[in-house]
Amino acid sequence: MDERSVLLARYRATRAHTERLSAPLSPEDQQLQAMADASPTKWHRGHTTWFFETFVLGPQGVSPLDERYGLLFNSYYEAVGPRHARAHRGMLSRPTAQQVTAWRARVDEQMQQLLASCEEPVLQRLTPLVRLGIAHEEQHQELILTDIVAAMALHPHKPAALPDFPPDVPAPWKGRRELEGGLVSIGVQPGELPFAFDNEGPRHSVWLHPYAISERLVTVGEWAAFAEDGGYQTPSLWLSDGLAVVRAQGWEAPAYTRREGRAVVHFGPEGERELHPDAPCTGLSFYEADALATWLGARLPTEAEWEHAASAERDEPDRIGPSMGQWYGAAWQWTRSSYAPYPGFRPAAGAVGEYNGKFMIDQQVLRGSSSYTPPGHSRPTYRNFWPSPTRFQKTGLRLAWDLSP
Numbered sequence: 001m002d003e004r005s006v007l008l009a010r011y012r013a014t015r016a017h018t019e020r021l022s023a024p025l026s027p028e029d030q031q032l033q034a035m036a037d038a039s040p041t042k043w044h045r046g047h048t049t050w051f052f053e054t055f056v057l058g059p060q061g062v063s064p065l066d067e068r069y070g071l072l073f074n075s076y077y078e079a080v081g082p083r084h085a086r087a088h089r090g091m092l093s094r095p096t097a098q099q100v101t102a103w104r105a106r107v108d109e110q111m112q113q114l115l116a117s118c119e120e121p122v123l124q125r126l127t128p129l130v131r132l133g134i135a136h137e138e139q140h141q142e143l144i145l146t147d148i149v150a151a152m153a154l155h156p157h158k159p160a161a162l163p164d165f166p167p168d169v170p171a172p173w174k175g176r177r178e179l180e181g182g183l184v185s186i187g188v189q190p191g192e193l194p195f196a197f198d199n200e201g202p203r204h205s206v207w208l209h210p211y212a213i214s215e216r217l218v219t220v221g222e223w224a225a226f227a228e229d230g231g232y233q234t235p236s237l238w239l240s241d242g243l244a245v246v247r248a249q250g251w252e253a254p255a256y257t258r259r260e261g262r263a264v265v266h267f268g269p270e271g272e273r274e275l276h277p278d279a280p281c282t283g284l285s286f287y288e289a290d291a292l293a294t295w296l297g298a299r300l301p302t303e304a305e306w307e308h309a310a311s312a313e314r315d316e317p318d319r320i321g322p323s324m325g326q327w328y329g330a331a332w333q334w335t336r337s338s339y340a341p342y343p344g345f346r347p348a349a350g351a352v353g354e355y356n357g358k359f360m361i362d363q364q365v366l367r368g369s370s371s372y373t374p375p376g377h378s379r380p381t382y383r384n385f386w387p388s389p390t391r392f393q394k395t396g397l398r399l400a401w402d403l404s405p
């Protein structure tokens with residue numbers, strides 16, 4: 001297939017996947033907003049459509065379906081104009097879910113017509129933006145899952161949003177890899193991959209001291225032992241901010257998780273079920289991940305340690321489901337690195353420069369990908385980021401240890 005056909009196929013597949021994910025959700029489900037940090041499914045479907053309409057079609061002279069939609073579906077682009085308050089997206093009963101479906105179909109037709117028929121130089125210019133729009137929609141596919149779980153968790157019947165969603169896979173193995181470290185390179189050089197976010201580059205050198213890193217994620221069983229040992233009540237295990245949040249929130253278990261006798265019960269897209277002790281522990285804030293690592297006699301890896309170790313693995317980020325090592329496809333893994341620009345980082349030009357750079361403050365980097373991440377979206381250099389108290393995402397941890405040189 002030539003590049004044009006590949007891009008078109010990728011566009012179609014991504015847009016179709018969003019609709020497949022949302023199909024089991026009724027218009028009422030799609031309207032729910034559990035909290036300010038989460039958005040309704042309908043809003044995600046509209047916002048990803050607005051992205052293509054605004055950043056790809058608009059500059060090509062294609063007029064939007066409804067100019068008033070910008071106010072509703074712009075997320076955070078100051079350069080594009082004013083926005084409806086994020087916390088009140090659940091109040092947007094219009095356009096209806098059906099109208100959003102029609103809008104998506106219209107934009108898909110316009111996009112496919114443009115990509116199929118534009119001159120080669122135009123295609124060259126549009127390709128990076130279309131790839132960004134595709135990666136952006138994939139990110140929102142994960143958010144559709146995390147956000148509908150947040151909403152369904154508040155319903156007394158605990159309805160399953162997606163009854164067929166596969167449960168987490170237990171990882172019964174143990175083991176760690178020891179790495180010498182030294183001067184290593186991390187990050188992506190511009191043009192090195194068909195697509196990478198601007199925050200993944202430039203490639204640069206980092207000095208790593210000798211370290212060991214676990215070949216699986218911390219498990220539900222390990223977390224239960226920590227909780228039973230009074231982990232949540234032991235100040236010496238916690239960062240100062242973490243202890244304050246644990247006390248203020250009364251946390252005793254990860255998000256959507258509770259102990260029932262010896263069992264650990266968790267609510268996910270597939271509904272409520274008992275977790276296998278060897279399943280990855282998820283729904284953890286950075287604070288809990290750090291305390292749990294400390295209790296286990298270890299620490300969180302830095303993002304450079306994570307990337308160096310993951311790049312040496314044979315794991316294929318694109319495969320569906322977690323692989324040996326659980327680098328991808330099980331849970332996002334908190335690192336000890338705060339989200340900061342790499343040396344030489346420059347945000348992309350134009351409004352899309354607001355995509356990553358302006359969020360490089362007060363957040364921690366997470367690496368890998370989760371069972372909610374769509375296939376084809378992960379890679380060793382990928383930098384996810386959330387504020388430390390966040391736990392409504394599918395977040396867990398991997399242990400690391402210092403080795404003496």
Ligand SMILES: [Fe+2]
Nearest residue numbers: 047075136140
């Ligand atoms: Fe977005």
